Amino acid sequence: MSMIGLVDCNSFYVSCERVFQPRLNGQAVGVLSNNDGCLIARSNEIKALGIEMGTPAFDIQHLVGQGRIRLLSSNYELYGDMSQRVQAVLGEFSSGVEPYSIDEMFVRFDGFEPGQLLEHARQLHHKVRQYTGIPVCVGVAPTRTLAKLANRAAKKIPAYGGVCVLRAESAETRALLKRLELGKLWGVGRRLAERLAVLGFRTGWDLAQADPKRIRRQFSVTVERTVLELRGISCIEMNDFHEPRQRIMTSRSFGKLTENVDEIREAIRQHGQRGAEKLRSQGSLARAVLVFLKTNPFRDDLPQYSPSLAVELSRPTDDSREILDAAGNALQRIYRRGYRYQKGGVMLLDLIDCHRQQLSLLDTSQSDADRQRSQKLMATMDELNKRMGRGTITLGTPSPGAAWHLRCDNLTQRYSTRWEELPAARAR
Template sequence: MIGHCDCNNFYVSCFRVFMPELAGRPVGVLSSGDGCIVARSNELKAMGVANGTPVFQLPHEVRQQTVLLSSAYPLFGECSRRVVATMRATTGPVEAYSIDEQFVDLSGLSLKALQAHAEELRHIVQRSTGIPVSIGVAPSRTLAKVGTGIAKKQPAYGGVCVLEADHPATRAHLGRMPVTDVWGVASRTGEKLARLRIHTALDLREANPSEIRRRFGIVLERTLWELRGQDVIRLDDIDQKRQNIMTSRTFGSTTGRLEDLREAVRSHAQAGAEKVRRQQSVARAVMVFLSTPRFRSDLPQDYPSLTLTLSRPTDDSRLIVAAAQRALEAIYRPGLLYAKAGVMMVDLADREGMQLDWLEGQQTEAERQQSAKVMGVMDALNREFGRGTVTLGGRRQDERWRQRHARQTPRFLTSWDELPTVKMG
C-alpha cells in the first residue's frame, strides 16, 4: 500500500506555526509581487474567495477581515524539509513529490494497522512541525491522492482515508469525482473524454484501456489502471527533466533605465542557470524577453524577445549571463517603460549523457572541471548562507525592478536577526 501526505493549506500553515494569532482568521498568501492570492486558509475559502484572485478585486468587507501576507519561500522550503525529515524518521521510504506533498511506502501492513499507522504519522508530523496534514492510503498513487482529497474535505475521516481498490465505497467516491479532478487529467483532456461520455473518475476506471491508450496515449492508460488499484506510475514518469526553464518577474515599479533591466536580466539568468545545474542539465540557448505594462493603454506597447545560441552547451552562470545581456542590448528600446523581464534556458540536454560535437570547439577537460568547481562553490555558498550571497555583479539599494513585498513577515527560520523571541515571567 502507498500513503499520500498532503500538508493542509501549506503556506498559511507555515505562517501560523510562528504567528499563532492567525489561528481561526481568514488569511491569504500573495503571489510574488503581492498581486494575487495564491494560498487561502479555510476561513478565506468559506468567504468565497477563489485562488488566483487579484488583491484589488477583493470586496471591501472581505478585505477588512482578511490578513494578507507576502510569500516567504525560504520559510516554506524549510518547513517542507522538516515535514519530510519527520516522516522519514517515523515511517517507511518517503518520496517528496512537491513542496507540500509526499508519497510513503506502507507495504506489509494490514488494513487495520494502516489506519492506525497513518493516524499516528499525522499526529507526529503536526506535533513535531506544527503543520497539519491529511493522509490517503491506497494500492496506487492515484487512488492515494483521491483518498487524501476525501480526508481533507470530509471531517468525519479525521484526516486519514484508507481506500481499497474494489470496495463499494471506493467506487462510490470515484463516481462522484469529476474526471478533471483526477491527478494528471487536464481540462482539455477532460473535454475530449466528455465527448466519449467519460465524465467521472469511475467512468475512466471502467473505460476500455486499449481505446484510452489509442486515443490519449500511455500516460492516461496508466491512470486508468491506477484507478483500478494497480501501482503503475512512478514519479520519474511525472517529474521528467524540463526541456526549458524560465525565470521571470513583474517589476515592483515600471522602469525604462537600461541599467535596471541589466540587473533584472542578470538576476534571472543566474537563477535559471542554478536550476539547470540542479537538474544536471546544460542549456544550448538563452531567450530574453521584455514586456511593457499590458493594461496601460496610455503607454506605447512592446513585447520583444530574442534567443541566442550559446557557443557551447553549458550550465556556467558566467556564460549564460553574458549571452542574456547581449540579447537584452539587442531588444531594448530607449524611451519605453517596461514592467517585466524574463530569461528562459532553452533546449536543455542531460549534462552527462549529451553527445558532444567536437567540431564546435568544446571545452577542454581542464576547463570543464574548473567551471564545475567554480559553479559548485557558488551554489554551495548560496545554499548555506542564503540566495544572493554570491552573485555576478553588484546590487544597488534602489533596484526599481525588485518586486514589492509590502506584507513581508519576519524571516523566522532564515535570519538570525528575526528569530522568534520568548520572554519568561
C-alpha cells in the first residue's frame, strides 16, 4: 500500500542556529524578519514567555537587555542549505521527496507493512537529527491531508514521540479528526471554516462524513478533494499547490532612508537578478518589467513621492541582462532628486511558459544562436549560485555598507555555504 509522510522541522530557523551554536540550546531564542522587523520564528522557551509570532522587535528589546531572550537576524542562506541537507537524508529513506516549504517535505513510502512502516519512520526521525542536527516530527498516512493530521499529532501529543502513522479508517484517526477544529485542517482557511460551520460542519470528522458531490456543488472541487482525502482517497498532488505565478515581485525596505541614486540602482539590480532567477526556476518568460520606489508615508516631515513604471521588453525573456537593462531604464525615468526613499522593487509582468513562446517571423538563425547562448549562460549562473551560495555570481558588485542593504544587526555566520565563515575550533 502506498503511504505518504510529512516531515516537519521543529522551530526550523532556531534549530538551524542551534546546530552551530549549541550554547543556544535551552535559551529563549527568536529569529527576526528582514530588516530585523518582527518575530518570524520562536523557540519553545520564547513561546513559554507568551511572546507571539509577529511581535515587533522594539517591543521586546527590554527583554534582550535583561538577558531573558536572544534575538537573531534571519540567515536565509544558512536555512536554505540546511533544508537541502534534510531533503538529502530523506531521499535515502523514501522513494521520493516533495518539498512543500523550506521546513516541510512530503515523502513517499511504498510497499511497507504496517509494523515495518512505523519502525522505518522512527528510524528516519532519528537519522535526520543524527545527520543534520535538525529535530523533526514525522506524520504518515494514505493521503497528504491525513499526513498533515498525523504530523500535527506527532508534534502536539508527547505519547507519539515525534512519529505518528495513521490508517484511513482506524479508531485512532477518527478520534483525532473529532478533536480537530475545521479551521486547523490543512486547506481549510478561516473564511471557509465559517461557511462550513453554518452548515453544521465544525470538526474534521464532520467534514469527512459529508457527501463529496454536495460539497463540490456548494463550495468547490478543492473542498471535495479534501473530503475524499479525509476518507483515505489520495487526490491532491503537489502540482496543485505549485502552479507558476502570473507575476513575480522582488522588493524589500532599505536598511535606512536614502536619496543616493547609485545605491538605489544597486538595490534594483539585486531585485531584478533575484526576480530573474525565480522566473527561470518556474520555467517562465517575462514580457514586461515594472520598477517602483517608495518614500516613507509616515514621515510627515519629508516630501512624498512613490513612482512606478512598466517597461515592455523587446521579446519575452528570462535573461537577467535584458531584465536589468529594462529595470535600469525604468529607474532612470522615475528617479527624482530631493526625496529620501524607503523601499524599491522590481515586478516581472505578463509571464508566459518558456516552452510555448511564439517567435517573431523576423527572428533569424543568429537570434536563435543568441537565445541558446543566453540559456547556457543563465543556467551556468544559476547552477553556480545554487552550489556555492546565492550571490556567488552576480551582474555588478554591490557596494559594502550601502543604505539599501538590509539591517541585520544580529546576523550569524553562514557556516555551511561560505568558506570564510566556517566554524572555528579553538583550543582552551
